[in-house]
Amino acid sequence: xxxxxxxxxxxxxxxxxxxxxxxxxxxxxxxxxxxxxxxxxxxxxxxxxxxxxxxxxxxxxxxxxxxxxxxxxxxxxxxxxxxxxxxxxxxxxxxxxxxxxxxxxxxxxxxxxxxxxxxxxxxxxxxxxxxxxxxxxxxxxxxxxxxxxxxxxxxxxxxxxxxxxxxxxxxxxxxxxxxxxxxxxxxxxxxxxxxxxxxxxxxxxxxxxxxxxxxxxxxxxxxxxxxxxxxxxxxxxxxxxxxxxxxxxxxxxxxxxxxxxxxxxxxxxxxxxxxxxxxxxxxxxxxxxxxxxxxxxxxxxxxxxxxxxxxxxxxxxxxxxxxxxxxxxxxxxxxxxxxxxxxxxxxxxxxxxxxxxxxxxxxxxxxxxxxxxxxxxxxxxxxxxxxxxxxxxxxxxxxxxxxxxxxxxxxxxxxxxxxxxxxxxxxxxxxxxxxxxxxxxxxxxxxxxxxxxxxxxxxxxxxxxxxxxxxxxxxxxxxxxxxxxxxxxxxxxxxxxxxxxxxxxxxxxxxxxxxxxxxxxxxxxxxxxxxxxxxxxxxxxxxxxxxxxxxxxxxxxxxxxxxxxxxxxxxxxxxxxxxxxxxxxxxxxxxxxxxxxxxxxxxxxxxxxxxxxxxxxxxxxxxxxxxxxxxxxxxxxxxxxxx
Amino acid sequence: xxxxxxxxxxxxxxxxxxxxxxxxxxxxxxxxxxxxxxxxxxxxxxxxxxxxxxxxxxxxxxxxxxxxxxxxxxxxxxxxxx
Numbered sequence: 073x074x075x076x077x078x079x080x081x082x083x084x085x086x087x088x089x090x091x092x093x094x095x096x097x098x099x100x101x102x103x104x105x106x107x108x109x110x111x112x113x114x115x116x117x118x119x120x121x122x123x124x125x126x127x128x129x130x131x132x133x134x135x136x137x138x139x140x141x142x143x144x145x146x147x148x149x150x151x152x153x154x155x156x157x158x159x160x161x162x163x164x165x166x167x168x169x170x171x172x173x174x175x176x177x178x179x180x181x182x183x184x185x186x187x188x189x190x191x192x193x194x195x196x197x198x199x200x201x202x203x204x205x206x207x208x209x210x211x212x213x214x215x216x217x218x219x220x221x222x223x224x225x226x227x228x229x230x231x232x233x234x235x236x237x238x239x240x241x242x243x244x245x246x247x248x249x250x251x252x253x254x255x256x257x258x259x260x261x262x263x264x265x266x267x268x269x270x271x272x273x274x275x276x277x278x279x280x281x282x283x284x285x286x287x288x289x290x291x292x293x294x295x296x297x298x299x300x301x302x303x304x305x306x307x308x309x310x311x312x313x314x315x316x317x318x319x320x321x322x323x324x325x326x327x328x329x330x331x332x333x334x335x336x337x338x339x340x341x342x343x344x345x346x347x348x349x350x351x352x353x354x355x356x357x358x359x360x361x362x363x364x365x366x367x368x369x370x371x372x373x374x375x376x377x378x379x380x381x382x383x384x385x386x387x388x389x390x391x392x393x394x395x396x397x398x399x400x401x402x403x404x405x406x407x408x409x410x411x412x413x414x415x416x417x418x419x420x421x422x423x424x425x426x427x428x429x430x431x432x433x434x435x436x437x438x439x440x441x442x443x444x445x446x447x448x449x450x451x452x453x454x455x456x457x458x459x460x461x462x463x464x465x466x467x468x469x470x471x472x473x474x475x476x477x478x479x480x481x482x483x484x485x486x487x488x489x490x491x492x493x494x495x496x497x498x499x500x501x502x503x504x505x506x507x508x509x510x511x512x513x514x515x516x517x518x519x520x521x522x523x524x525x526x527x528x529x530x531x532x533x534x535x536x537x538x539x540x541x542x543x544x545x546x547x548x549x550x551x552x553x554x555x556x557x558x559x560x561x562x563x564x565x566x567x568x569x570x571x572x573x574x575x576x577x578x579x580x581x582x583x584x585x586x587x588x589x590x591x592x593x594x595x596x597x598x599x600x601x602x603x604x605x606x607x608x609x610x611x612x613x614x615x616x617x618x619x620x621x622x623x624x625x626x627x628x629x630x631x632x633x634x635x636x637x638x639x640x641x642x643x644x645x646x647x648x649x650x651x652x653x654x655x656x657x658x659x660x661x662x663x664x665x666x667x668x669x670x671x672x673x674x675x676x677x678x679x680x681x682x683x684x685x686x687x688x689x690x691x692x693x694x695x696x697x698x699x700x701x702x703x704x705x706x707x708x709x710x711x712x713x714x715x
Numbered sequence: 716x717x718x719x720x721x722x723x724x725x726x727x728x729x730x731x732x733x734x735x736x737x738x739x740x741x742x743x744x745x746x747x748x749x750x751x752x753x754x755x756x757x758x759x760x761x762x763x764x765x766x767x768x769x770x771x772x773x774x775x776x777x778x779x780x781x782x783x784x785x786x787x788x789x790x791x792x793x794x795x796x797x
Contacts, residue, residue, distance in 0.1 A: 141750040170776040174752035202776060301745055308749045324775050331778075335763040335771050455780045459768025467782055468769065559769060559782030560747055 087166035089139030169199035185272040357518025360436035369428040385413040422597035433515030446569035464545025467559040477508035495554035505670040656709035664702035726786035739790035
């Protein structure tokens with residue numbers, strides 16, 4: 073196999089969603105690629121160079137591609153995978169032993185591309201539970217590919233697997249021309265073969281891939297669609313034939329009961345609500361926001377960290393903690409001291425807030441999410457919510473970005489890429505901006521609500537949110553033309569999560585979040601501290617008083633939370649804990665804050681993922697919704713005398 | 716009359732536990748389903764059907780959810796009643 077003009081050999085790791093590609097990637101490279109138990113997780117590809125291993129005297133780079141059911145351009149993930157596959161010198165195709173019949177379609181397609189390909193049958197242990205036995209030799213003969221089996225979830229077998237894969241790569245390198253896979257479809261691709269660079273591209277064009285056709289200045293007509301169907305049908309038929317030959321024994325009568333129960337309409341819904349309640353209210357609200365944050369903030373930071381910082385700053389400057397006077401014009405020394413270590417000081421408040429409050433909440437959210445993800449609950453939630461989401465102009469797939477929004481709305485907006493139709497994308501994005509609070513905010517809000525006592529405040533908050541969500545979705549579904557996209561999803565088996573993976577995933581996601589949040593926080597805090605010492609903060613709060621007290625029936629101090637919330641959504645929850653409010657006011661402010669505008673970072677990503685008009689529309693409507701619903705709710709709560 | 720109705724069944728008219736044979740897949744869905752391992756003539760078991768939502772099918776160890784709109788366009792024949 074000759075490699076033209078490239079410094080390193082590229083190997084694409086390709087497979088259906090949820091077959092364990094990322095685990096095998098990790099096994100080969102030691103690099104942690106995000107592992108998830110639901111389809112569509114790998115959006116950004118991860119690449120890494122293999123250490124101490126060379127092919128044809130060149131370094132080897134492995135690319136972990138998004139999971140797909142075939143190489144084509146049905147959606148963004150497929151387009152990405154297709155391009156990496158076309159570029160690759162070698163392919164490692166990972167399939168699951170439990171879903172071989174499905175997975176071999178992709179395998180067959182890959183083998184027809186004419187690139188050296190290694191097939192790894194993963195999750196062999198799971199298949200063995202159902203007494204599935206595979207005739208590996210026969211499979212190799214039929215496909216003309218080298219095949220190895222693996223049990224990827226156990227660490228000690230991973231090392232062995234790596235050795236096996238590298239051995240096979242060496243073998244393939246030496247023998248590819250000898251053991252060239254059976255390439256068929258020659259008639260179908262003949263027409264295009266002369267016009268394009270590679271056999272792989274010719275096959276893509278024969279299968280009606282418009283992008284590749286366009287790149288080669290080839291026009292596709294209606295007949296190309298029929299050609300694709302013919303090729304697909306024939307491939308499926310061949311795969312089914314091979315499959316029938318290689319499965320020597322199997323017993324599919326054994327059922328996983330839990331996974332089934334969660335798909336039952338009634339039981340599934342009850343469990344869904346229970347999960348929501350325990351995860352948000354009990355875990356995030358009472359345990360993380362209550363117990364842990366309370367300990368960190370009040371015991372560690374307030375007792376040890378802040379006094380020390382203040383002491384050091386006071387060696388050089390004066391501090392006038394709560395002053396709202398324009399110190400900057402009168403007393404520059406005190407102004408600097410207050411800027412650094414006053415009530416809103418960049419060294420005091422920001423650090424306490426970042427590490428005492430934000431970090432544990434973000435960590436808590438991602439920890440819970442990782443468990444839900446790795447046990448395979450999310451695809452089931454997608455199935456259960458598909459009916460409702462379809463009526464709001466989306467479909468079950470949208471549940472993934474919507475839930476990720478509970479971690480960080482900005483990151484969730486990026487994942488709307490995995491939705492196929494424009495309509496569902498824009499609606500999901502809008503609902504994320506309008507009604508989904510991000511983790512830190514969510515945590516503080518859960519904490520506040522649980523402080524009021526009883527489940528009722530939480531139920532009120534959740535109901536208003538749900539109402540806004542449903543109302544905004546219904547309206548947008550009516551207004552925005554287009555199709556909400558079709559929902560087809562495979563449902564991976566429920567698995568017991570592996571502690572190490574949960575922890576890795578939680579840490580890596582929290583880190584991404586905090587890395588992004590930290591600088592933005594310092595800027596926001598510096599701004600507020602500056603406004604304070606410049607004396608503007610007080611004016612601003614007084615200026616907004618009518619809006620707060622007349623419209624929302626809230627104390628004027630809440631203004632600060634809203635201003636901060638515009639800069640960083642999670643920052644907005646700050647301060648609410650310290651303002652004394654009635655139960656009704658607390659619920660109102662929690663609701664308004666949740667509905668209030670998405671932060672600057674989110675708006676920027678929204679503009680990038682759609683356009684500025686949509687982003688502006690979302691931003692403005694959240695003002696209207698937040699204050700409209702807030703004013704309404706405040707009056708209802710007052711009327712029923714909810715204190 | 717009853718027989719006629721049986722002949723034109725779609726995936727949303729079956730119940731959990733039913734074993735069915737796929738008889739008609741509309742053209743626009745063929746590609747997707749072929750890749751997922753489902754083709755005309757396949758026997759599958761319905762493991763759940765959410766009212767107003769997807770139907771969930773099982774073929775060997777593969778479990779697959781199809782949205783309501785999809786499911787209504789796929790016709791089938793009852794092989795075995797639960």
